[in-house]
Amino acid sequence: MNDIGLKNLATMIYDRCGIDYLKNLKSLNTKISQRIKELELSTWEYCGYLRVEKEEWDKLIELITINETYFFREENLLKEFKETILPQYGGRTKDNPLRIWCAASSTGEEPYTLSMLIEESKLFGHGAVEIIASDINKKVVKKAESGCYSKKSFSFRKTPSEMLNKYFIHKDEEYEVIPVVRNRVKFKNLNMLDPKIEEEVGRVDIIFCRNVLIYFDVDTIKNLSQSFYNLLKDKGYLFLGHAETISGMNSGFNAIYTDSTFYYRKEEEL
Incomplete structure (x- = not known):
């Protein structure tokens, strides 16, 4: 070596x-x-x-890069997203949509899961939600855009049978995400550390960046948290993985703890 x-x-x-x-x-x-x-x-x-x-x-x-992921990952966090966070944006319209960024979205299971939960909530009309899903790996972005997953894939290890039947088209060897779920998600090949990331993504209401920060050092995490802060609108939410934290970094985020999970909210800009 x-x-x-x-x-x-x-x-x-x-x-x-x-x-x-x-x-x-x-x-x-x-x-x-x-x-x-x-x-x-x-x-x-x-x-x-x-x-x-x-x-x-x-x-x-x-x-x-490690691209291990699956649908409906971290059930408690997703429940909080659906039942507590989404109702706060229920009045959004096509002219003022709820914008969500899934950073490091890998092969697409996370953004498609969010899109399914949004559909389940029945809070939003057509075009009232935009999900930007990005990854630095071009190959996984292409895979995600196809919306097709092998029936033998571990992607479905936590997928409830009723969601599988409702939101996927059953093909010979694959399951394909239905159009109403796919059309809400726009995939991009992006590097989160790109100085122009704010221009590429635009201002958003919610950011998901789960199980990514564990691969970065403290300085990189501080830079990313500042970027997330800049991208989020006032009182916007940041969801990290259960083993990740930005507490104690003076990032401008308040940690919100529930009985089963935690996440962050951006303080209002002065």
Whole structure:
């Protein structure tokens, strides 16, 4: 294992997308070793290759990102979203829609789940909700846009049978998300650390960024929380994973705790 080359590569990855492999070079080596072998390059040479062949970043990001997800993940949080948060926006219309950003949406299970819950709430008319779903990995964005999932996929491990029958078209080997749910979601290939992310996403009412911050260091998390703060409208909500927190970072968010979950609300701007 070429530590010098790996450290250089880890630094390049950190600078580009905030994922921190600097303290876990062995894991990085495992993820990229086959690709390095295919190209017949050393790790050091691969760093130079990335600088010349910009499209190689797409392949590298596929290798180093973790895209494990499933429909109806974290039931208690989703219940809070449906029963407590959504009613606060029930008056929204097509001219002033509820806007939700699912950052790091992977293969689409999370934004489609939210869209199903919105449909279940019966609080919103046509066009009254917009869900922006983004991921840095182009391959998973393409998969998400298809709205099709293998019947053998772990994506359905927590999906209630009534929701499966109501919101999916049953095909031979796949389930396809029905149009009314799909049409509410717009997928984008975005890097959350892009300085122009606020222009790409626009102001939103709610942000979901679950099980992502665990891969970032403290400085990156602080930068992201500031970006989330800037993107959210006053009294907007931020949902993180159950193992993630931005408490104590002077982020401008108030933590809201319930008996079964927690999330954050943006304080009003002065």
